[in-house]
Amino acid sequence: RLAFWACFGLALLSREDIALGLALAGLLLAGYAAPRVGLAMFALGVVYFVVVRVGIMPRFGNMWFADIYRDLQAPGLRGYGAIVATLLSNPGYVLSKLVSPAKLVYVLQLAVPLACLWWRRPAFWLALLPGLAFTLLVTNRGPMFEISFQYVYHHLPYVFAASVLALQALARRS
Secondary structure, eight states, X not given: OHHHHHHHHHHHHHOTXXXXXXXXXXXXXXXHTOHHXXXXXXXXXXHHHHIIIIIIGGGGSOOXXXXXXXXXXXXXXXXXXXXXXHHHHOHHHHHHHHOOHHHHHHHHHHHGGGTTGGGSXXXXXXXXXXXXXXXXXXXXXXXXXXXXXXXXXXXXXXXXXXXXXXXXXHHHHO
């Protein structure tokens, strides 16, 4: 367990946004194999992300991160609070910003090479959640939802894992 938690800590230290993917992995682990470890991963991942992104990073100057969601900011408000206000108060509008030809191409580029295996079960669509905030919710920066940009790595491990699980489910049915 010590090696696991050491790797978990090193993963957190690699980038602040990795914490959300680790939090989702913790939820999945909590539901299948190790509830206490999974819930601890979830809690630590979420807390780490919020503390670093909202508490520590702004102390080092103006951050441009909230600007990539400019179209989701509630009128008269700025920053992440404005984005959360829109997410909670106007989900239809948020959905309209999630759907675009460029974002459809992005999702297809994640699915087609894997024969759309992770589309077979709605539970596997959770593979998009770790990167949702960093790619598909972005409204003002096209490279964030291009397969050639680094943020695709918020999806790849989860999409691959979901595809493996889909193959395993297919093998059991045979």
